[in-house]
Amino acid sequence: DIQMTQSPSTLSASVGDRVTITCRASQSISNWLAWYQQKPGKAPKLLIYKASSLEGGVPSRFSGSGSGTEFTLTISSLQPDDFATYYCQQYDSYWTFGQGTKVEIK
Amino acid sequence: EVQLVESGGGLVQPGGSLRLSCAASEFTFSNYWMNWVRQAPGKGLEWVANIKHDGSEEHYLDSVKGRFTISRDNAKKSLYLQMNSLRAEDTAMYYCAKFRDFYFDYWGQGTLVTVSS
Numbered sequence: 001d002i003q004m005t006q007s008p009s010t011l012s013a014s015v016g017d018r019v020t021i022t023c024r025a026s027q028s029i030s031n032w033l034a035w036y037q038q039k040p041g042k043a044p045k046l047l048i049y050k051a052s053s054l055e056g057g058v059p060s061r062f063s064g065s066g067s068g069t070e071f072t073l074t075i076s077s078l079q080p081d082d083f084a085t086y087y088c089q090q091y092d093s094y095w096t097f098g099q100g101t102k103v104e105i106k
Numbered sequence: 107e108v109q110l111v112e113s114g115g116g117l118v119q120p121g122g123s124l125r126l127s128c129a130a131s132e133f134t135f136s137n138y139w140m141n142w143v144r145q146a147p148g149k150g151l152e153w154v155a156n157i158k159h160d161g162s163e164e165h166y167l168d169s170v171k172g173r174f175t176i177s178r179d180n181a182k183k184s185l186y187l188q189m190n191s192l193r194a195e196d197t198a199m200y201y202c203a204k205f206r207d208f209y210f211d212y213w214g215q216g217t218l219v220t221v222s223s
Contacts (some may be wrong), residue, residue, distance in 0.1 A: 089210070094153070096153065
């Protein structure tokens with residue numbers, strides 16, 4: 001089974017900050033990685049697929065990069081609507097998620 | 107806009123059964139793989155099961171194999187999850203999710219399953 005590990009688990013930041021979340025896979029997954037945003041009481045929302053492709057309608061301040069085993073999600077300038085929990089997910093072999101990174105207000 | 111609406115959750119005793127349903131609309135249901143993904147209270151996301159667009163292939167999380175069965179009715183645009191021999195650790199919000207190229211592009215709002223005596 002492929003394990004996904006996100007860091008940090010919690011991130012405190014201010015509006016306007018540049019935020020980076022890291023996701024590491026236990027083995028190479030090429031670029032078969034997606035990122036999701038989840039707000040309390042809501043379903044997850046797709047942000048990024050194939051490691052770096054931005055889903056339609058998602059603001060361009062979100063970007064993804066990486067390949068193999070190390071990936072990052074970057075928010076270039078944090079907005080009030082971005083305080084949420086973010087999950088990475090691999091789809092190279094079956095489907096597994098990282099444990100999540102909560103982005104909270106500093 | 108794609109819509110996925112889950113139903114069928116509730117409180118069930120350990121060892122009991124429950125059948126979840128997901129009604130799909132605003133896309134060609136019969137063209138897509140469909141999934142169930144769950145989230146235990148305060149925890150992360152966990153893929154549970156999926157089924158090919160024509161029902162000819164299914165995959166399951168190891169911990170639910172032999173207890174859960176995924177199925178679909180393309181004529182009714184509906185996805186199902188039959189859950190038997192339920193355990194406390196199956197307590198979670200269960201989401202129906204559509205695949206696009208093997209990642210999840212649309213999710214329902216979820217139905218809560220609580221396994222407790």
